[in-house]
Amino acid sequence: MSEENDEPEIWRKACEGSGEAFAELFRRHRDGVFRRATALVDRVHDAEDATAVAFFELWRKRKSVTVVDGTVLPWLLVTVANTARNQRRGGVRYRRLLAAMPRAVERDAEQEAVAAMETEVLGIRLREALARLDAKDAALLTLTALDGLTVADAAPLVGLKAGAARTRLMRARRRLRSDLGPDSPHITWFLAEGERA
Incomplete structure (x- = not known):
């Protein structure tokens, strides 16, 4: 052949x-x-x-x-x-998330180091908070907020109907906000992006 x-x-x-x-x-x-x-x-x-x-x-x-x-x-x-x-x-959303994070106009090396550590800590806290969610809920959050899928498009990818996915997504956002606390305003964009999906 x-x-x-x-x-x-x-x-x-x-x-x-x-x-x-x-x-x-x-x-x-x-x-x-x-x-x-x-x-x-x-x-x-x-x-x-x-x-x-x-x-x-x-x-x-x-x-x-x-x-x-x-x-x-x-x-x-x-x-x-x-x-x-x-x-x-996803790359555009990630860059928008980074750009939305507050930055001082001019910072010295110490301020830069502190800001880098704060960003790293926020990333760790976000990963930990996502890990505490049910796997389907975490997947829904990332598919809608970072990958830009609508809830209807994301739902079958995690084995759910659209209505059930919307309910679970709303609860997952609420829990993530609660886990991260009010001192994590940078994460608002991440959650809001998923809400618009």
């Missing part, structure tokens, strides 16, 4: 769990998928991440992937494009 027409057989083997067949699909399509990713993100590292995610999703969803004209490449290209767009939105 030539490389041009043997992909359906390789895909069949991959669907049956053959790592060797999946590696062959990766070898054939990684460059095209990576090129699509680099056209959509600013950094090579982000393109590499998006490519890895696309292939991970191909493996994870192999039983339901739609093959077009005997190849999985179209599915991979759509998946990497969606992943790259989500990365860009």
